[in-house]
Amino acid sequence: MLVPPFRDVPTRSTPLARLLLLSLLAVLLASCAHAPPRNPLAQWVPSPNHNAREAILVVIHATTQDSVEESLETLRTANSGGPVSAHYLIGRDGALYQLVAEDLRAWHAGPGAWGTISDVNSASIGIELDNNGTDPYPSEQIDSLLKLLADICKRNGIPREQVIGHSDMAPTRKTDPGAQFPWARLAQEGFGRWPHVPLTDPPAGFDPALALRLLGYSSDDHAAVIRAFHLHYRGIDSQAAVLDDEDARILHALLAKPGMQATNVGDSQEK
Ligand SMILES: [Zn+2]
Incomplete structure (x- = not known):
């Protein structure tokens, strides 16, 4: 948060200066405000029987950009395509960055659905991988992803199978993490759904x-x-x-x- 230049305010301030100062403080306070913990419309009778809202899905992305530096800029600014973010970004060398706390709603999924979830951002943790959309994923990057997935799923109680790609939930708009993404490698650690059993012809009537x-x-x-x-x-x-x-x-x-x-x-x- 920016510190207001109080030292520049005259000791004997004019009405105009006081008005400007009050306006500045109001703007600063508004920018710091979160949703009120208690709604003044109701009587506050707190219950201990609650916990934080939790994600139940992990969505994997490719940045389709050329560098971690470029993506860190995109994920933290009001870029030309509109503001976007993700909870995590993993570099090609495996370096791991966190941009949004897991209990907050990052803007990574957009319109789409998975199962009965129609607001995927509200129900998921988003992980961006530095990848231009066509290159293979280096083993260092996937090793870092596997370590992060194990951590996220364990702490949040997310079943390991509940890991999907952006293209799975937004098939009309997205193709990431793309054809190069090693889903079979993830499946070796139990992440995502995978046809482990020998493939056989389905029975008649299979739809x-x-x-x-x-x-x-x-x-x-x-x-x-x-x-x-x-x-x-x-x-x-x-x-x-x-x-x-x-x-x-x-x-x-x-x-x-x-x-x-x-x-x-x-x-x-x-x-
Ligand atoms: Zn994506």
């Missing part, structure tokens, strides 16, 4: 479109969802408009996984 919705994908734009699914589970950026037999086998394996249930997780552009 791949329904399976996508059960995973958490929106049903709004089927072609965009197929593209997001291919980015995540096949490492390809396809223009396919239909799901093929391999997609059906992957979806069947994802849903056949023990304990798999229909997920219940669920404005610059990213507000």
Whole structure:
């Protein structure tokens, strides 16, 4: 917070100077204000039976920029595309930066949905990875991400499977973290959903479109969802408009996984 230049205020201030000083103090106080802890409309009868609101989802991003320095600027300023942020940023060398406290709502997800969650920012922790959208992810960066994910999931009680990509929840707008992102490596540590069981042909009547919705994908734009699914589970950026037999086998394996249930997780552009 800026310190007002009190030493420049005359000792015997004029009415105009006092008005300016009061206006400045009012602006400063307003900029420091948070939501009131108690609503004056109600009688305050505090209960100890509560805890902080908690995230139930982690969203992985690629910055699609060229350097950590550039992204630290973007994530902390009112940039030309509107203000955005994330809780964390990880450099290609594995350096880890935190920009927003986990119990606050960062502006990383934007419009979209996952399962029943339609305001993903309010329910998630966002992690940006310094990546231009096409380069492979260095092992140092992924090792740092795995360490952070283990920490976040443990402290927040987030199931390890509740880790998704930005493209999964915003398939019509986003392709990050992209086809190069090593979801299989994450799955070795239990992060994200992955078809670990041997792939087999699904039974007659298996509905791949329904399976996508059960995973958490929106049903709004089927072609965009197929593209997001291919980015995540096949490492390809396809223009396919239909799901093929391999997609059906992957979806069947994802849903056949023990304990798999229909997920219940669920404005610059990213507000
Ligand atoms: Zn993103």
